[in-house]
Amino acid sequence: MSRKLSISIVLIALLALLGFGAWTVLFKHSGLPPEGFALGNGRIEADLVDISPRLAGRVAEIKVREGDRVQPNDVLAVMDTAELESQLRRAEAAVASAEAAAGVAAAQVAEAEARLALARSEQARAETLSARDMLSRQDLDIRRTETQVAEAALTAAKANLRARQRAVDAEAAAHAEIAARIADSTLYAQGAGRVLYRLAQPGEILGSGGKLLTLVSLEDVYMEFFLPATEAPRVRIGDEARIVPDIMPDTAVPAVVSFVSPQAQFTPKQVETLTERESLMFRVRVRIPPELVAARMDQIKTGVRGVAWVRLAQDDGSLPDWPEGLTPPLLTVPAKPSTNQP
Numbered sequence: 517m518s519r520k521l522s523i524s525i526v527l528i529a530l531l532a533l534l535g536f537g538a539w540t541v542l543f544k545h546s547g548l549p550p551e552g553f554a555l556g557n558g559r560i561e562a563d564l565v566d567i568s569p570r571l572a573g574r575v576a577e578i579k580v581r582e583g584d585r586v587q588p589n590d591v592l593a594v595m596d597t598a599e600l601e602s603q604l605r606r607a608e609a610a611v612a613s614a615e616a617a618a619g620v621a622a623a624q625v626a627e628a629e630a631r632l633a634l635a636r637s638e639q640a641r642a643e644t645l646s647a648r649d650m651l652s653r654q655d656l657d658i659r660r661t662e663t664q665v666a667e668a669a670l671t672a673a674k675a676n677l678r679a680r681q682r683a684v685d686a687e688a689a690a691h692a693e694i695a696a697r698i699a700d701s702t703l704y705a706q707g708a709g710r711v712l713y714r715l716a717q718p719g720e721i722l723g724s725g726g727k728l729l730t731l732v733s734l735e736d737v738y739m740e741f742f743l744p745a746t747e748a749p750r751v752r753i754g755d756e757a758r759i760v761p762d763i764m765p766d767t768a769v770p771a772v773v774s775f776v777s778p779q780a781q782f783t784p785k786q787v788e789t790l791t792e793r794e795s796l797m798f799r800v801r802v803r804i805p806p807e808l809v810a811a812r813m814d815q816i817k818t819g820v821r822g823v824a825w826v827r828l829a830q831d832d833g834s835l836p837d838w839p840e841g842l843t844p845p846l847l848t849v850p851a852k853p854s855t856n857q858p
Contacts, residue, residue: 549825550836550839551836552827552828552830552835552836553825553826553827553828553836553839554743554747554750554751554825554826554827554828555741555823555824555825555826556741556742556743556800556823556824557741557821557822557823557824558739558740558741558821558822558823558824559739559818559819559820559821559822560737560738560739560759560761560804560816560817560818560819560820560821560822561737561738561739561740561818561819562709562732562733562734562736562737562738562816562818563732563733563736564712564730564731564732564733565706565707565709565730565731565732565733566727566729566730566731567592567593567703567727567728567729567730567731568722568725568726568727568728569595569700569701569703569722569724569725569726569728570697570700570724570725571595571697571700571701571724572721572722572723572724572726573595573596573597573701573721573722574595574596574719574720574721574722575593575595575596575716575717575718575719575720575721575722575728576594576595576596576597576718577593577594577718578592578593578714578716578717578718578728578729579591579592579593579594580592580593580711580714580729581711581714582711582712582713582714583710583711584710584711585708585709585710585711586705586708586709586710586711586731587705587708588704588705588706588707588708589704589705590704590705591702591703591704592703592704592705592728592729593702593703593728593729594701594702594703595701595702595703596701597698597701600694600697600698600701601698603694604691604694604695604698607687607690607691607694608691610687610690610691611684611687611688611691613687614680614683614684614686614687615684617680617683618677618680618681618683618684620680621673621676621677621679621680621681622677624673624676624677625670625673625674625676625677627673628666628669628670628672628673628674629670631666631669631670632663632666632667632669632670634666635659635662635663635665635666636663636666638659638662638663639659639660639662639663642655642656642659642660643656643659703728703729705731707733707734707735708733708734708735708809708810709731709732709733709734709735710731710732710734711729711730711731712730712731712732713729713730714728714729715727715728715729715730716728716729732818734809734810734816735806735809736803736806737803737804737809737816737818738771738774738801738802738803738804739759739771739801739802739822739824740799740800740801741799741800741802741824742781742797742798742799742800743797743798743800743826744796744797744798745780745796745797745798747828748776748777748797748798748800750828750829751773751776751800751826751828751829752773752776752829753773753774753775753776754772754773755772755773755826755827755829755835756770756771756772756773756827756835757770757771757772757773757802757824757825757826757827758770758771758824758825758826758838758842759771759802759804759822759823759824759825760822760823760824760825760842761820761821761822762820762821762822762823763820768825768842769804769808770804770805770808771802771803771804771805771824772802772803772805773800773801773802773803773826774801774802774803775799775800775801776798776799776800776801777798777799777800779798780796780797780798781796781797781798781799800824800826802824802826825842
């Protein structure tokens with residue numbers, strides 16, 4: 517092999533090595549990011565939701581197992597309601613009894629009104645006869661007194677009716693309270709998620725607030741990472757971001773910056789030197805769009821580590837274009853194929 521050929525082979529090998537190194541730095545995210553970009557390591561996370569009964573009781577049925585996916589309003593578990601059902605029937609009887617008593621009071625009001633009408637009619641005739649000296653003063657006073665008694669009786673009957681009606685309202689409220697307890701005995705999923713832990717079994721007795729299930733909420737899937745104080749102020753809420761999972765290094769998942777901490781962390785006690793000031797870190801959260809999560813529900817796994825990329829605003833407020841290494845096949849939602857993202 518000639519000396520020139522050997523030198524050519526060495527140069528080609530060096531160029532290939534340099535090219536691979538540049539590709540690794542830019543696209544495999546193992547080094548410094550390009551100008552105008554920042555990155556941080558994190559893991560995909562989601563909020564945990566504890567499912568607990570509002571009231572103490574026995575677990576009648578659990579309809580899900582660990583790993584099951586749930587949608588909003590899916591029934592997760594049912595508590596035993598035999599005792600509450602008995603209380604509900606008793607409350608229904610109490611409401612019926614109170615309504616009957618209110619009916620009797622209403623009839624008494626009608627009777628009192630009729631007696632008052634009769635007393636007023638007799639008093640009017642007595643006034644006429646007395647004016648003609650055909651009725652004694654004593655009889656006239658009796659008729660006036662009877663009218664006053666009838667008015668008082670009507671007032672008392674109306675008060676009794678109001679009391680009976682309030683009793684109906686009270687019994688109806690007690691009935692509604694028991695019905696609400698029965699309704700609360702059926703536990704529903706408030707959002708999309710997966711069952712992470714099943715902490716009880718049918719037949720067990722749980723106290724009020726005792727944990728029955730733990731769900732991983734898939735309505736807010738995000739990654740948190742930290743940026744230094746020199747970069748964090750240039751990241752704006754609502755900006756586009758990219759998440760590159762370690763298990764899919766050639767895939768960039770679109771995300772949105774949803775939080776930038778207003779307060780630095782890892783703060784030294786006394787920040788005096790430039791080196792210490794540069795060590796200040798700000799927590800940043802990028803959120804995967806809910807429609808993307810819904811479209812890829814079966815593929816979402818929390819705890820997966822990766823790298824989050826964000827663009828840094830320039831002095832004029834503009835943002836740099838994403839490099840090709842961060843625009844490999846994006847996980848777009850099939851129902852919405854058209855997108856403005858680069």
